[in-house]
Amino acid sequence: MTETRDDEDVVDEDARVAWLRARGVEIETPEDRARARGEREKSLSNGAGVEREQATRTVTYVRIPCDDAEAFVEETLTIGETQAGDALPDALRRRFAGGGEVDADKARAEAVRSLGERGAGISKEAIVRETEGGSTETFALVRPSETNGWCGVYLYLDEVGMLKGLPPNRRAEGLSRECGFDGVNFYGDMFIGRVQTKPEPMRSVDFQLKDLDSSATWMRAATMENVEYSKGLKELEDAMNKNGGMEKINMSGDDAVASGGNGMPRGAGDNYRWSQTEDEVDVDVDVPPGTIAKAVRVQFSSSRFIVKVNDEIICDVDDLHNACRPDESTWTMGADEVCVSLAKRDEGRVWRALAGR
Numbered sequence: 190m191t192e193t194r195d196d197e198d199v200v201d202e203d204a205r206v207a208w209l210r211a212r213g214v215e216i217e218t219p220e221d222r223a224r225a226r227g228e229r230e231k232s233l234s235n236g237a238g239v240e241r242e243q244a245t246r247t248v249t250y251v252r253i254p255c256d257d258a259e260a261f262v263e264e265t266l267t268i269g270e271t272q273a274g275d276a277l278p279d280a281l282r283r284r285f286a287g288g289g290e291v292d293a294d295k296a297r298a299e300a301v302r303s304l305g306e307r308g309a310g311i312s313k314e315a316i317v318r319e320t321e322g323g324s325t326e327t328f329a330l331v332r333p334s335e336t337n338g339w340c341g342v343y344l345y346l347d348e349v350g351m352l353k354g355l356p357p358n359r360r361a362e363g364l365s366r367e368c369g370f371d372g373v374n375f376y377g378d379m380f381i382g383r384v385q386t387k388p389e390p391m392r393s394v395d396f397q398l399k400d401l402d403s404s405a406t407w408m409r410a411a412t413m414e415n416v417e418y419s420k421g422l423k424e425l426e427d428a429m430n431k432n433g434g435m436e437k438i439n440m441s442g443d444d445a446v447a448s449g450g451n452g453m454p455r456g457a458g459d460n461y462r463w464s465q466t467e468d469e470v471d472v473d474v475d476v477p478p479g480t481i482a483k484a485v486r487v488q489f490s491s492s493r494f495i496v497k498v499n500d501e502i503i504c505d506v507d508d509l510h511n512a513c514r515p516d517e518s519t520w521t522m523g524a525d526e527v528c529v530s531l532a533k534r535d536e537g538r539v540w541r542a543l544a545g546r
Contacts, residue, residue, distance in 0.1 A: 243269060243270075244269070244270040244271075245267050245268065245269060245270055246267070246270045247265045247266065247268075248265065248266045248276060248277075248382070248394065248395060249263060249264070249265050249395040249397050250263075250264055250265075250266065250277060250380055250382035250383075250393075250395075250396050251263055251264070251380065251381050251396060251397070251398055251400075251401065252264055252378060252379075252380050253344075253358060253360055253361050253364075253378065253379045253380065254358075254378050255355065255356045255357065255358040255359075255361075255377050255378050255379070256356075257359060257360065261398055261401060263397060263398045264380075266280050266393075268280075268393070272392070272393075273390035273392055274391055274392065274393075274516070275343070275382075275384045275393055276392075276393040277325075277343075277345050277382045277393060278325040278345065279325070281325050281345050281380055282322070282323040282324060282325045283322075283323050284323065284378075284380075285324060285325060285346075285348070285350075285377075286322055288347065288350075288355060288377065289353035289354055290353065291349055291353055292353070323347075324347070324349065325345055325346070325348060326345070326346050326347070326348035327343045327344065327346075328343065328344040328346065328373075328375075329341060329342075329343055329536075330342045330343065330344060330364070330365065330368045330370075331368065331407055331410075331414055331415070332414070332415075332418060332536070332537065333384065333385070333386040333387070334414060334418075336414060337407060338385075339386045340383055340384070340385045340386075340394065340407070341384045341385075341386070342381065342382075342396065342400075342407055342411075343381070343383075343384060344361060344364075344365070344375070344379055344381055345379060345380040345381070345382065346358075346376070346377065346379045346380075347376065347377045347378075347379075351374070353376075353377070355376040355377035356376065356377070357374060357375065357376055358375040358376060358377060358378070361375040361379045361381075362374065362375055364381075364401075367408060367411065367412075368408065368411035368412060368415060369411060369412035369416060370415070381396055381401075382396045383395065383396040453465050453466070453539055453540075454539065454540065454542065456542065456543060458506075458543070460474060460475040460503070460504060461473060461474045461475065461506075463543045465533075465539070465540055467533075467536060467537050468532065468533055468536040468537070469530050469531060469532050469533055470513070470530075470531040470533065470540055470543070471528065471529070471530055471531075472494075472504075472506070472528075472529040472531065473523065473526050473527075473528050474496045474503060474504045474526060474527045474528075474529060475503075475525065475526050476496075476498050476503055476526060476527055477525070478525050479525075480498055480522075480525065480527075481522070482522040484498050484499050485498055485520070485522065485527055486500075487520040487527065487529060489513070489515035489518045491509075491512045491513060491515055491534065492507070492508060492512060492513075493505075493506065493507045493508070494506055494509075494513075494518070494529060494531065496520075496527050496529065503527075504527075506543060506544050507544065508545060509531070509543065509544055510540045510541060510542045510543060510544055510545060511533065511534065511535060511540055512534040512535070513531040513532055513533060513534055514532040514533070514534050517532035518530060518531045518532050
């Protein structure tokens with residue numbers, strides 16, 4: 190349900206594929222496979238050699254089974270040599286497909302907890318539809334920083350593992366405690382990998398079995414780095430509150446900008462409400478009653494998103510306050526609203542408004 194464009198023009202699906210390929214993301218359509226088969230057959234019939242394949246590289250990561258009796262497993266992923274971004278969330282999404290049926294009652298309760306009364310209107314069908322293909326959630330054990338050479342370490346898990354009733358992953362929970370996170374619960378098989386953000390572009394790099402040793406440099410420094418990160422966020426929040434609180438800041442023209450339950454700014458516009466977490470900005474856009482998902486199109490760029498219903502623009506937010514990752518931004522259908530999730534390009538950075546620099 191994600192559509193992307195470059196920084197200037199909203200584009201269709203074909204242009205989205207071209208945009209992603211230009212940035213090193215490997216995408217293979219049915220047409221590509223058919224064309225490749227035809228070219229191979231033609232080459233062989235003409236006595237020509239097989240065309241040289243695209244340059245690739247491998248990324249190593251580790252699987253953490255939820256069964257304590259199973260050993261950690263080192264695995265590899267083959268990607269384009271110049272592919273940018275974290276390659277694991279999308280690659281692992283298919284690994285999280287299936288494995289149990291989502292408990293709709295638990296899912297609805299979770300939606301209500303997260304979205305309030307609006308979550309009660311999300312149907313069982315919508316919940317199943319959004320999760321049946323698999324979905325990956327990331328958990329930062331260590332965020333990239335100057336002290337760790339701009340290398341972050343992340344856990345990758347089934348986003349709805351708890352709702353499927355998967356068994357707890359005690360070793361992953363223990364690993365998170367080693368990094369300073371208490372009381373975090375994980376479910377099902379998980380994976381751990383590494384991302385380097387500098388020098389640009391951000392990219393996946395190797396995380397090996399030996400890196401799980403408690404004496405590993407990243408793990409020994411993890412707790413202090415996370416304490417410093419949390420301290421920095423608290424100091425930012427205190428500074429904002431000292432200056433009168435975020436309810437006095439309105440740089441976007443929103444009808445209201447206030448401080449959310451997590452201490453971060455949130456607000457509202459003519460037909461939408463927005464809030465944020467450390468890694469994403471959520472925008473709930475009102476649509477006509479009875480609107481179905483098939484009638485909705487949402488288009489993303491790094492600085493803009495557009496919501497259309499039956500090709501009519503319902504919401505067009507240009508000049509986003511900070512950049513988002515269009516290829517990681519998504520939307521879902523709620524009760525008479527479209528719930529847009531903008532993936533922050535700079536995780537942890539607070540948006541003071543939805544739009545306007």
